[in-house]
Amino acid sequence: MTRPTVNDIAREAGVSLATVDRVLNARPGVRAKTISAVNDAITRLGYVRDLAAANLARSRSYRMIALLPDGDSQFVQTLAEALTEAAALAAATRLRLDLLRYPPEDMHVLSNLLAGFQPEEVAGVALMAPETPVIRDAVRALRQRGIPLVALGSDLPNTGRDHFVGIDSHAAGRTAGVLMGRFCRGLSGRVLVIADSMLLRDSIERRRGFDEVLLADFPALDVMPTLETHGSADQLRRAVGDCLAATPDVVGLYLLGSGHRALAAFLRDRGLLGRFVVIGHELTPHTRQALMAGHLDAVIAQNPGHLARSALRVLRAKADRIPIDEGQEQLRIEVVIRENLPAEPREDQQGDAA
Amino acid sequence: MTRPTVNDIAREAGVSLATVDRVLNARPGVRAKTISAVNDAITRLGYVRDLAAANLARSRSYRMIALLPDGDSQFVQTLAEALTEAAALAAATRLRLDLLRYPPEDMHVLSNLLAGFQPEEVAGVALMAPETPVIRDAVRALRQRGIPLVALGSDLPNTGRDHFVGIDSHAAGRTAGVLMGRFCRGLSGRVLVIADSMLLRDSIERRRGFDEVLLADFPALDVMPTLETHGSADQLRRAVGDCLAATPDVVGLYLLGSGHRALAAFLRDRGLLGRFVVIGHELTPHTRQALMAGHLDAVIAQNPGHLARSALRVLRAKADRIPIDEGQEQLRIEVVIRENLPAEPREDQQGDAA
DNA sequence: TAAGAAATGAGGAACGTACCTCAAAAATTG
DNA sequence: CAATTTTTGAGGTACGTTCCTCATTTCTTA
Numbered sequence: 119m120t121r122p123t124v125n126d127i128a129r130e131a132g133v134s135l136a137t138v139d140r141v142l143n144a145r146p147g148v149r150a151k152t153i154s155a156v157n158d159a160i161t162r163l164g165y166v167r168d169l170a171a172a173n174l175a176r177s178r179s180y181r182m183i184a185l186l187p188d189g190d191s192q193f194v195q196t197l198a199e200a201l202t203e204a205a206a207l208a209a210a211t212r213l214r215l216d217l218l219r220y221p222p223e224d225m226h227v228l229s230n231l232l233a234g235f236q237p238e239e240v241a242g243v244a245l246m247a248p249e250t251p252v253i254r255d256a257v258r259a260l261r262q263r264g265i266p267l268v269a270l271g272s273d274l275p276n277t278g279r280d281h282f283v284g285i286d287s288h289a290a291g292r293t294a295g296v297l298m299g300r301f302c303r304g305l306s307g308r309v310l311v312i313a314d315s316m317l318l319r320d321s322i323e324r325r326r327g328f329d330e331v332l333l334a335d336f337p338a339l340d341v342m343p344t345l346e347t348h349g350s351a352d353q354l355r356r357a358v359g360d361c362l363a364a365t366p367d368v369v370g371l372y373l374l375g376s377g378h379r380a381l382a383a384f385l386r387d388r389g390l391l392g393r394f395v396v397i398g399h400e401l402t403p404h405t406r407q408a409l410m411a412g413h414l415d416a417v418i419a420q421n422p423g424h425l426a427r428s429a430l431r432v433l434r435a436k437a438d439r440i441p442i443d444e445g446q447e448q449l450r451i452e453v454v455i456r457e458n459l460p461a462e463p464r465e466d467q468q469g470d471a472a
Numbered sequence: 473m474t475r476p477t478v479n480d481i482a483r484e485a486g487v488s489l490a491t492v493d494r495v496l497n498a499r500p501g502v503r504a505k506t507i508s509a510v511n512d513a514i515t516r517l518g519y520v521r522d523l524a525a526a527n528l529a530r531s532r533s534y535r536m537i538a539l540l541p542d543g544d545s546q547f548v549q550t551l552a553e554a555l556t557e558a559a560a561l562a563a564a565t566r567l568r569l570d571l572l573r574y575p576p577e578d579m580h581v582l583s584n585l586l587a588g589f590q591p592e593e594v595a596g597v598a599l600m601a602p603e604t605p606v607i608r609d610a611v612r613a614l615r616q617r618g619i620p621l622v623a624l625g626s627d628l629p630n631t632g633r634d635h636f637v638g639i640d641s642h643a644a645g646r647t648a649g650v651l652m653g654r655f656c657r658g659l660s661g662r663v664l665v666i667a668d669s670m671l672l673r674d675s676i677e678r679r680r681g682f683d684e685v686l687l688a689d690f691p692a693l694d695v696m697p698t699l700e701t702h703g704s705a706d707q708l709r710r711a712v713g714d715c716l717a718a719t720p721d722v723v724g725l726y727l728l729g730s731g732h733r734a735l736a737a738f739l740r741d742r743g744l745l746g747r748f749v750v751i752g753h754e755l756t757p758h759t760r761q762a763l764m765a766g767h768l769d770a771v772i773a774q775n776p777g778h779l780a781r782s783a784l785r786v787l788r789a790k791a792d793r794i795p796i797d798e799g800q801e802q803l804r805i806e807v808v809i810r811e812n813l814p815a816e817p818r819e820d821q822q823g824d825a826a
Numbered sequence: 827t828a829a830g831a832a833a834t835g836a837g838g839a840a841c842g843t844a845c846c847t848c849a850a851a852a853a854t855t856g
Numbered sequence: 857c858a859a860t861t862t863t864t865g866a867g868g869t870a871c872g873t874t875c876c877t878c879a880t881t882t883c884t885t886a
Binding site for chain 1: 862863864865866867870871872873
């Protein structure tokens with residue numbers, strides 16, 4: 119009736135507890151025949167190791183590290199908060215997360231940080247970084263030392279990272295493209311694409327997906343070359359202003375990255391708010407506000423809370439060398455419009471010990 | 473350096489371990505002054521109770537029950553699988569889930585089932601059922617006995633259920649409405665609404681949300697009275713056929729419930745596939761296929777995996793009387809189009825004991 | 827201030843697993 | 857077959873908490 123324990127296995131298999139323990143924990147000195155006898159008993163009884171007890175006995179505690187670029191990106195900021203929150207909850211199951219920020223302008227700082235992590239101290243690393251050669255090497259070396267690493271938000275496919283926690287940027291761009299195309303049904307004209315910088319893998323892939331869809335399925339829409347703002351509101355005003363002046367038949371705006379506040383301010387000044395179909399990425403206080411006000415028609419987003427929790431779950435699984443639940447870790451490309459905007463996250467996080 | 477334990481609290485507060493235990497577990501016989509002394513020590517040390525150890529000591533095991541209506545609804549089927557899968561994972565943390573189905577035509581069977589659950593045996597119940605008077609009474613009685621209950625998929629607001637795991641149907645209907653309106657930009661005409669039955673709370677609320685949006689924001693579209701199919705493909709063919717014959721200017725179809733396969737077959741027969749904007753609910757093998765084929769333009773969905781895991785987490789939290797993480801339990805109203813369709817779930821679930 | 831009640835302390839057993847040591851048994855080798 | 861190696865058994869301690877008992881101290885109140 120109750121759950122079988124290691125003692126039950128021993129009895130069932132006709133061996134001692136010590137032998138069961140050797141088999142369960144893959145310790146040496148057991149004959150193949152005995153091993154299979156124990157495993158048979160395990161399957162016969164339907165034994166499932168009590169992870170709580172196991173971790174308690176091991177007095178295992180996991181120190182994880184999350185590395186995010188420094189700067190004032192709203193998305194990174196939100197993700198940092200989500201990580202902190204997820205870590206607070208995971209603290210009850212002996213996981214500690216240190217959240218570090220690195221200067222995005224110098225990858226050597228990050229590389230040195232990574233090089234300093236030792237397997238005795240660090241049970242896993244979640245990293246959000248572009249895949250430069252320096253980083254690639256540092257990640258490879260880290261994994262060589264036996265420290266699991268998951269790429270967070272932006273993939274590092276050529277580093278052998280253990281897992282990627284995030285959404286497929288290309289598919290996200292395609293999704294944005296379809297929405298742009300469909301929301302512009304019956305219209306013909308040009309679509310402006312605005313990015314911080316086209317050096318980031320994410321931006322490139324989104325743009326590629328977006329273009330694909332518009333080219334194939336919405337011939338009435340014409341996608342213009344990307345306007346790069348480098349995070350500057352002035353540059354955005356200038357670039358978009360010039361472009362609108364030169365091409366009067368703009369019907370849609372696609373923001374690959376940030377700049378929603380600057381764009382809204384600019385459009386408001388010109389009396390153009392609501393004139394275009396506007397689609398952007400990531401749900402931040404700014405995009406949320408723009409959605410509510412109706413200046414922004416849709417946002418393609420990944421849920422920072424899910425991102426954070428998934429990263430911690432995967433890292434723990436990797437540290438324990440147990441398989442991950444693919445279904446649970448598959449993050450959705452969310453389409454957010456005003457009508458399915460989730461309620462504002464509340465601020466009062468009361469971690470109560472009682 | 474290491475995590476503080478109950479012994480550390482005792483030392484810090486200058487009391488005995490027994491007293492700390494009394495405070496932590498809200499046992500009687502401690503002066504208010506002592507309680508606050510202990511709590512101060514707890515906050516000073518940043519103590520977080522080790523849940524693994526706590527549950528081990530309690531040798532608490534949770535037997536939860538999930539109750540779903542019987543029948544061949546694809547969504548319920550998928551949800552049942554998700555629950556089984558989530559339960560398999562939760563087994564490692566001493567949770568057992570019994571999944572029961574009840575005949576949807578007789579609520580007294582369900583009511584009797586609920587009446588039979590005793591708090592000594594059942595740590596929590598997840599229930600998907602319409603809110604009839606019989607059920608309302610049974611749920612109230614259950615909670616009176618101290619058994620936590622969460623409403624699954626469809627809310628039971630007047631029963632005092634501990635929590636609702638699911639999405640807001642009204643908002644889901646509004647979301648469907650906006651997509652219908654925007655995907656029909658430039659068109660004017662009628663929109664057909666097809667439902668299994670309008671007796672279900674969900675259908676009513678979706679319909680209400682849908683109507684609201686179309687009425688307020690898309691005056692060019694005219695919503696027709698609901699066609700009820702009662703789950704029968706024939707009835708669907710007849711009703712939709714009659715309606716299309718009578719009103720030639722139909723531009724959109726909205727499926728409140730199931731019937732995607734029957735609708736696709738009907739439209740194919742008539743050579744009408746792809747002629748209308750079609751929007752439906754829930755991601756099932758049928759809607760997935762229809763999305764891929766392009767017969768269905770968007771699906772408003774809730775993620776069955778999230779639903780299942782959220783239900784188990786909430787029930788466990790309720791059983792432990794600890795607060796739930798609102799952020800994590802807030803389920804999103806997903807908008808699924810072909811471009812953000814998640815990869816087909818794989819079948820090979822390998823639960824490995826080693 | 828003495829009797830009674832309330833609060834606190836001391837100690838131990840238990841939960842299921844990990845990990846250790848030492849001795850005994852079994853298998854393998856020369 | 858004896859010597860050696862390998863495998864197995866027996867038993868203990870530890871992890872951090874819960875929950876119990878019984879003794880002792882401290883506070884109330886008549």
